Amino acid sequence: MAASRVYNGIVNTADRFVPTALRPLWNHAAGPKTVFFWAPVFKWGLVFAGLNDLRRPADQLSVSQSASLAATGLIWSRYSLVIIPKNYGLFSVNLFVAITQLAQLYRAWDFSRKNPPKDVQSKEQ
Numbered sequence: 001m002a003a004s005r006v007y008n009g010i011v012n013t014a015d016r017f018v019p020t021a022l023r024p025l026w027n028h029a030a031g032p033k034t035v036f037f038w039a040p041v042f043k044w045g046l047v048f049a050g051l052n053d054l055r056r057p058a059d060q061l062s063v064s065q066s067a068s069l070a071a072t073g074l075i076w077s078r079y080s081l082v083i084i085p086k087n088y089g090l091f092s093v094n095l096f097v098a099i100t101q102l103a104q105l106y107r108a109w110d111f112s113r114k115n116p117p118k119d120v121q122s123k124e125q
Contacts, residue, residue, distance in 0.1 A: 011032075011033050028085070029085045030085050030086075030087045030088075030089065030090075036087055036089075036090070037089060039090070040087070040089040040090045040092075040093045040094075041089070041093075043090075043093045043094075043097070044093055044096075046069065046093075046097050047093065047096045047097055047100055050069070050097065050100030050101055050103075050104060051100055053100075053104060054100075054103070054104075054107075058107040058108055058110065058111035059111055059115070061104050061107060061108045061111075063105065063108050066101045066102075066104040066105045066108065067101070067105060069097055069098075069101040070097075070098050070101035070102050070104075070105060072094075072097070073094045073095065073096075073097035073098030073099075073101060074094075074098045076090065076094040077091055077094040077095045077098060080094060
């Protein structure tokens with residue numbers, strides 16, 4: 001409860017400084033006063049991690065991890081548009097999670113296609 005009081009104190013203090021033009025965003029049901037804003041903000045870390053993994057060699061990618069993140073990104077993208085209120089921040093971050101992980105899956109698939117296992121190569125010769 002102490003963290004909640006600190007957070008509410010920060011929000012109430014900041015409330016005085018929010019310009020009138022930004023009030024609709026500030027007071028929105030999925031605005032910065034709620035977890036519905038902050039959870040997607042922190043989820044961008046998954047997008048940055050996925051983008052960072054583009055530098056990783058394709059043979060070191062986890063197909064199951066990328067598939068799971070891509071699936072959840074697609075599912076939550078859809079969910080964020082059917083809930084009330086629509087949460088476009090949640091939609092955008094999950095769409096980008098899905099896109100980055102689909103790119104990783106493509107890289108892993110392309111690598112496995114171009115570099116078949118040794119036992120498959122020896123049977124073909």
